[in-house]
Amino acid sequence: MFDMLGMMGKVKELQARMKEAQESLHTLTETAEAGAGLVKATVNGRKQLVSLEIDPDLVKPEDTEMLRDLIVAATNKALEAVEAKAAEHLRQATDGLLPNIPGMEGLFGR
Known part of the structure; x- marks a missing residue:
């Protein structure tokens, strides 16, 4: 019997965890470089440039x-690097809350 x-x-x-996870995306950061380290950019999980060296x-x-x-x-x-990290962060925040529903795999980077 379905338990509504x-x-x-x-x-x-799920909604509460998702909101909390989305609000904490600013704490995820990734740094990448170009020109053999002459330029370094750091972005957060909200896809904002937070530092440039x-x-x-x-x-x-x-x-x-x-x-x-x-x-x-x-x-x-x-x-690009922080996008994968943010998807994993959101996936972990909602892990185990919903059954494995076909077609929903890509929703949280799964």
């Missing part, structure tokens, strides 16, 4: 275009 009250309780618990030797007017390219490359690498 039990399922509703699970849904409420640039080697002082790169700050020359003639290197502006290369510097822009390295910043974009480092930021994109960090964003």
Whole structure:
């Protein structure tokens, strides 16, 4: 027999855990580099750039275009890395709350 009250309780618990996990995404960070470490970008689980380090030797007017390219490359690498970390964080927060429902695997990065 289907336990509707039990399922509703699970849904409420899932919602609470999901909200908590989403609110804590800012604590997840990933750093990536470009140009053999000359540019380092750190992003959080909310996909926000939180830190950018640039080697002082790169700050020359003639290197502006290369510097822009390295910043974009480092930021994109960090964003890709944190996306996987955020999906795992959300998956762990909701693990065991819902049955294995076909078609729902991709919902939380599963």
